[in-house]
Amino acid sequence: MPAAIKSELNQFMKGLIRRNPGELEFHQAVEEVAASVLPYILENRKYRDAQILERMTEPDRIVIFRVTWEDDKGRVRANRAWRVQFNNSIGPYKGGFRFHPSVTLSVLKFLGFEQVFKNSLTGLPMGGAKGGSNFNPKGKSEREVMRYCQSLMIELHRHIGEDTDVPAGDIGVGAREISFLFGQYKRLENRFTGILTGKGLSFGGSLVRKEATGYGAVYFCQNMLERNGDSLEGKNVAVSGSGNVAIYTVEKALELGAKVLTISDSSGFIYDPDGIDAEKLEAIKDLKEVQRKRIHTYTNLFPKAEFHEGKRPWHVPCQIAFPCATQNELNEEEAKALLSNGLMAIAEGANMPTEPGGIRTFRDAGILYAPGKAANAGGVAVSGLEQSQNALRLSWSRDEVDAKLKHIMRDIHEKCVLNGKQEDGTVDYVQGANLSGFIKVAEAMLAYGVV
Numbered sequence: 001m002p003a004a005i006k007s008e009l010n011q012f013m014k015g016l017i018r019r020n021p022g023e024l025e026f027h028q029a030v031e032e033v034a035a036s037v038l039p040y041i042l043e044n045r046k047y048r049d050a051q052i053l054e055r056m057t058e059p060d061r062i063v064i065f066r067v068t069w070e071d072d073k074g075r076v077r078a079n080r081a082w083r084v085q086f087n088n089s090i091g092p093y094k095g096g097f098r099f100h101p102s103v104t105l106s107v108l109k110f111l112g113f114e115q116v117f118k119n120s121l122t123g124l125p126m127g128g129a130k131g132g133s134n135f136n137p138k139g140k141s142e143r144e145v146m147r148y149c150q151s152l153m154i155e156l157h158r159h160i161g162e163d164t165d166v167p168a169g170d171i172g173v174g175a176r177e178i179s180f181l182f183g184q185y186k187r188l189e190n191r192f193t194g195i196l197t198g199k200g201l202s203f204g205g206s207l208v209r210k211e212a213t214g215y216g217a218v219y220f221c222q223n224m225l226e227r228n229g230d231s232l233e234g235k236n237v238a239v240s241g242s243g244n245v246a247i248y249t250v251e252k253a254l255e256l257g258a259k260v261l262t263i264s265d266s267s268g269f270i271y272d273p274d275g276i277d278a279e280k281l282e283a284i285k286d287l288k289e290v291q292r293k294r295i296h297t298y299t300n301l302f303p304k305a306e307f308h309e310g311k312r313p314w315h316v317p318c319q320i321a322f323p324c325a326t327q328n329e330l331n332e333e334e335a336k337a338l339l340s341n342g343l344m345a346i347a348e349g350a351n352m353p354t355e356p357g358g359i360r361t362f363r364d365a366g367i368l369y370a371p372g373k374a375a376n377a378g379g380v381a382v383s384g385l386e387q388s389q390n391a392l393r394l395s396w397s398r399d400e401v402d403a404k405l406k407h408i409m410r411d412i413h414e415k416c417v418l419n420g421k422q423e424d425g426t427v428d429y430v431q432g433a434n435l436s437g438f439i440k441v442a443e444a445m446l447a448y449g450v451v
């Protein structure tokens with residue numbers, strides 16, 4: 001990075017850290033974007049004069065509230081929830097809701113900030129937001145989760161709406177939680193309207209929404225490989241996570257002829273030397289989505305597989321990696337191990353799963369590296385399509401939605417190539433995604449004047 005840009009970046013980050021002390025994940029997400037867009041801002045005075053980056057890194061508003069609920073033993077419990085409405089320059093706020101004990105304001109600000117760029121990349125009219133709570137759904141009964149969702153919606157319903165803010169799921173918030181939240185919203189507002197996405201198919205959900213993030217990540221990876229005259233066919237693949245994104249990443253990778261060797265959860269990872277085939281994937285869906293069991297129980301069903309407790313899958317030799325669990329789950333040492341074992345492409349299903357040292361390692365090595373805001377945008381894209389179907393009061397077929405998803409992922413890939421192409425013909429997908437996402441939002445903000 002040229003010295004002038006580096007000094008500008010350091011100065012910008014100093015101010016941001018001073019204004020947002022202790023918010024490490026937020027600092028990390030902003031620094032990555034700022035490093036990509038600052039050269040462009042310095043070349044284009046209009047963005048600099050309008051303080052666009054300073055304004056983009058300050059959320060429009062944050063709502064923080066208490067959620068009080070009663071557990072099955074009749075004890076009163078209290079949790080904290082947030083909704084970070086980051087930027088609605090190009091459309092109503094849109095972004096998931098996360099239930100996990102690790103949720104903090106910093107985590108939600110990083111996710112909301114990334115969401116602004118991701119939503120811009122989809123080409124759909126969606127602003128960026130993120131919400132969450134430090135509630136831990138693990139070990140809670142179905143009724144406890146229901147009461148929690150209902151209590152949360154009593155406050156949240158004041159801040160959302162189909163033209164204001166449309167939340168969706170994320171870690172710990174799947175079909176079950178979205179259903180409880182939607183049922184409560186409908187009761188409070190006496191209106192049946194698309195204020196959440198990821199809904200059940202019988203009440204306004206879209207076909208392919210559940211699969212969209214994972215499928216989209218694989219489509220994006222296939223686009224990168226195709227540009228290099230290659231494909232997923234016959235490649236060994238490592239996947240982390242065993243939630244919504246991971247499961248449908250595995251499904252699409254299998255369909256495209258890859259061999260998937262790993263899957264994981266926060267307790268460790270499964271290595272299946274024979275590959276996780278379609279039949280085994282159905283067993284995983286049953287374990288995780290129906291029985292809500294831990295991933296190590298896979299070895300009870302398939303004894304040839306190994307469970308590596310407390311470990312992550314990044315030392316397993318593979319050509320393609322899909323981190324699909326959570327932020328900062330792949331460090332520099334693991335990135336080096338992946339490279340020395342023959343990694344050629346990585347597409348992030350999760351948000352910010354690679355630590356900065358790992359990103360540097362992948363970019364320096366010149367392999368195909370797709371950051372989450374591009375690779376996992378398929379989820380929010382189909383959420384946008386769900387909103388369109390709700391507004392039109394109709395439902396598109398599975399093939400129609402899948403074709404639109406494929407088209408959107410191809411379009412995002414082309415935008416990344418356009419703004420990330422290097423002199424030697426390779427593509428810096430980080431720069432491509434950040435710059436493409438930035439320009440659209442920045443232009444809208446400039447058009448609004450000083451707001």
Ligand code: NDP
Nearest residue numbers: 170171172213241242243244245265266325326350351379
């Ligand atoms: P799920 O809750 O369905 O699954 C999350 C998976 O990640 C689980 O296997 C979970 O294991 C694992 N995990 C969670 N926290 C940790 C941790 N600290 N360390 C190791 N493993 C962990 O969530 P999703 O699949 O929906 O989301 C996964 C990622 O994808 C997140 O980064 C999310 O923001 C991102 N994403 C999701 C989208 C969506 O449409 N759902 C859209 C775009 C991005 P365990 O059960 O042990 O906690």
